[in-house]
Amino acid sequence: MSALVESAVYRSVSAVVQKDESAAQEVFKNEARINQIEIEVDEFCVNLLALQQPMAADLRLIVAALKINTDLERMGDLANNIARRAISLIKEPVVKPMIDIPHIAALVQSMVRKSLDAFVTRDPDLARSVLASDDAVDNLRRASSHELMSFMESDPKNIRQAMDLLSVVRHLERIADHATNIAEDVLFLVKGVDVRHHAEVAER
Amino acid sequence: MSALVESAVYRSVSAVVQKDESAAQEVFKNEARINQIEIEVDEFCVNLLALQQPMAADLRLIVAALKINTDLERMGDLANNIARRAISLIKEPVVKPMIDIPHIAALVQSMVRKSLDAFVTRDPDLARSVLASDDAVDNLRRASSHELMSFMESDPKNIRQAMDLLSVVRHLERIADHATNIAEDVLFLVKGVDVRHHAEVAER
Numbered sequence: 001m002s003a004l005v006e007s008a009v010y011r012s013v014s015a016v017v018q019k020d021e022s023a024a025q026e027v028f029k030n031e032a033r034i035n036q037i038e039i040e041v042d043e044f045c046v047n048l049l050a051l052q053q054p055m056a057a058d059l060r061l062i063v064a065a066l067k068i069n070t071d072l073e074r075m076g077d078l079a080n081n082i083a084r085r086a087i088s089l090i091k092e093p094v095v096k097p098m099i100d101i102p103h104i105a106a107l108v109q110s111m112v113r114k115s116l117d118a119f120v121t122r123d124p125d126l127a128r129s130v131l132a133s134d135d136a137v138d139n140l141r142r143a144s145s146h147e148l149m150s151f152m153e154s155d156p157k158n159i160r161q162a163m164d165l166l167s168v169v170r171h172l173e174r175i176a177d178h179a180t181n182i183a184e185d186v187l188f189l190v191k192g193v194d195v196r197h198h199a200e201v202a203e204r
Numbered sequence: 205m206s207a208l209v210e211s212a213v214y215r216s217v218s219a220v221v222q223k224d225e226s227a228a229q230e231v232f233k234n235e236a237r238i239n240q241i242e243i244e245v246d247e248f249c250v251n252l253l254a255l256q257q258p259m260a261a262d263l264r265l266i267v268a269a270l271k272i273n274t275d276l277e278r279m280g281d282l283a284n285n286i287a288r289r290a291i292s293l294i295k296e297p298v299v300k301p302m303i304d305i306p307h308i309a310a311l312v313q314s315m316v317r318k319s320l321d322a323f324v325t326r327d328p329d330l331a332r333s334v335l336a337s338d339d340a341v342d343n344l345r346r347a348s349s350h351e352l353m354s355f356m357e358s359d360p361k362n363i364r365q366a367m368d369l370l371s372v373v374r375h376l377e378r379i380a381d382h383a384t385n386i387a388e389d390v391l392f393l394v395k396g397v398d399v400r401h402h403a404e405v406a407e408r
Contacts, residue, residue, distance in 0.1 A: 046267055053257040063250055066270065149367065153360045159353060 001037045002116045004030055005072045008079035009112055009175060013105040015086035016168055024083035024090075034076040041069045057189075064189040068119060071178040071185075075112070078171045078178075085164045085171075092161050100144040101168060107137055108176045115182040124190045130183035137176040144169050205241045206320045208234055209276045212283035213316055213379060217309040219290035220372055228294075231287035238280040245273045261393075268393040272323060275382040275389075279316070282375045282382075289368045289375075296365050304348040305372060311341055312380045319386040328394045334387035341380040348373050 008027050015024035045066045048054065054062060111133050118126035145166060152162045212231050219228035249270045252258065258266060315334050322330035349370060356366045 046263065049253060049267070050259060050263050055254060059250065059254050063253070063270065066267065067274065070271065070274065149363060152356065152363050156357045156360055159356050159363075163353065 001034065001041060001069065001072050002119075004034050004037065005076045005079070006109075006112055006116065008034065008076050009082075009109060012079040012082035012086065013102075013109065013172075015083050016089060017102050017105065019086070019090045021087065021090055024086045027079055027083035031076060031080050034073060038069055038073040042066065045069070060189050064119070064185040067185050068182050071181045075175050075178045078175050082168050082171045085168050089161070089164050089168075092164075095158055095161055100140060100147070101165065101172075104137065104140045104144065104169060104172050107133060107140070108172045108179070111137070111176050111179040111183075115179040115186070118183060118186045119189075122186065122190050124187055127183040127186040127190070130179055134176055134180045137173055141169050141173045205238065205245060205273065205276050206323075208238050208241065209280045209283070210313075210316055210320065212238065212280050213286075213313060216283040216286035216290065217306075217313065217376075219287050220293060221306050221309065223290070223294045225291065225294055228287035228290045231283055235280060235284050238277060242273055242277040246270065249273070264393050268323070268389040271389050272386050275385045279379050279382045282379050286372050286375045289372050293365070293368050293372075296368075299362055299365055304344060304351070305369065305376075308341065308344045308348065308373060308376050311337060311344065312376045312383070315341070315380050315383040315387075319383040319390070322387060322390045323393075326390065326394050328391055331387040331390040331394070334383055338380055338384045341377055345373050345377045 008030055011023040011027050014020050015027065045062050048062055049059075052058075111130050114126050115130045117123070118130065148162045148166050148169075152159045212234055215227040215231050218224050219231065249266050252266055253263075256262075315337050318330050319334045321327070322334065352366045352370050352373075356363045
């Protein structure tokens with residue numbers, strides 16, 4: 001599930017940045033598979049809870065897996081949305097170099113990778129490094145929204161292209177939010193504490 | 205939790221539609237409380253799983269509650285985002301009557317109400333009626349995005365206001381998506397079947 005979603009995010013970004021339509025098609029092709037695995041993982045977790053009646057750390061692992069599963073499926077959806085915007089952007093002549101998008105995308109991809117590695121290796125420090133990146137993504141997103149807004153205001157002909165780019169940036173930010181959720185679940189899993197909305201998160 | 209979130213959605217919409225700044229302030233004030241209850245509900249569910257080792261229907265109820273809890277918290281966040289846009293819109297002179305927004309908002313609010321009622325009364329027909337509304341919201345959102353895009357193209361001075369309105373519509377659509385998730389969880393809870401990505405959903 002993680003591998004499929006990580007590769008969907010990677011391909012959707014390639015589709016936008018390298019105008020690679022075949023990468024977008026790969027994303028569309030794998031969506032049904034991701035949706036199917038989400039259901040299988042959920043069923044597997046519920047069966048484990050029912051049949052094994054796990055305690056303590058095992059119970060936390062299964063609850064974390066249930067939540068991470070949902071986040072992964074949503075990230076897959078967002079990759080799909082980015083791939084759809086890529087198709088629209090490929091058709092248009094480039095009037096705006098995408099200075100920020102490769103930068104934001106690289107940061108978001110590294111958050112996705114780290115949050116999943118943190119889950120697999122149960123590494124709280126790696127999870128915490130994901131929380132630390134979330135604010136950087138928000139700031140980059142805000143700067144790029146302002147830039148794209150001025151680009152629209154400079155010439156209404158730019159509006160449709162700018163809206164596609166804004167949408168890509170917004171979807172990337174939401175993927176980063178899901179990576180942050182996963183990192184929070186890893187901290188809950190490893191340390192048994194809930195860091196959501198808490199001081200530890202505020203330290204980011 | 206449901207009552208707080210439902211009222212946050214309601215107030216955020218009032219803040220936009222009636223330019224009611226005090227309604228927006230109420231939304232901001234309740235956000236911390238919603239975040240706190242999310243953590244309490246999660247802890248309560250995990251404790252129930254650990255201490256009661258529930259089976260069958262009880263187990264499904266707790267898993268559904270864990271998922272619905274996450275959706276509710278996200279809806280609270282989105283209401284907060286809408287309230288922030290309301291503050292920005294209140295400051296601007298209205299150049300565009302918000303024909304569509306009250307309409308979309310009414311539909312989304314009824315989806316939220318029905319999905320939560322369906323959970324409380326375990327009513328599969330009510331849950332299914334929420335799934336049926338999701339496509340209507342998507343279509344309204346698409347129509348209103350096109351209209352707002354033309355409004356921007358007609359005069360670049362409209363861009364900032366149109367971006368605020370677009371953002372409100374997008375957040376409303378995401379609230380509808382969470383209501384749909386809740387309705388799907390109710391069907392899983394009541395019937396023990398997973399309708400996500402399945403034929404039943406495609407019937408919408």
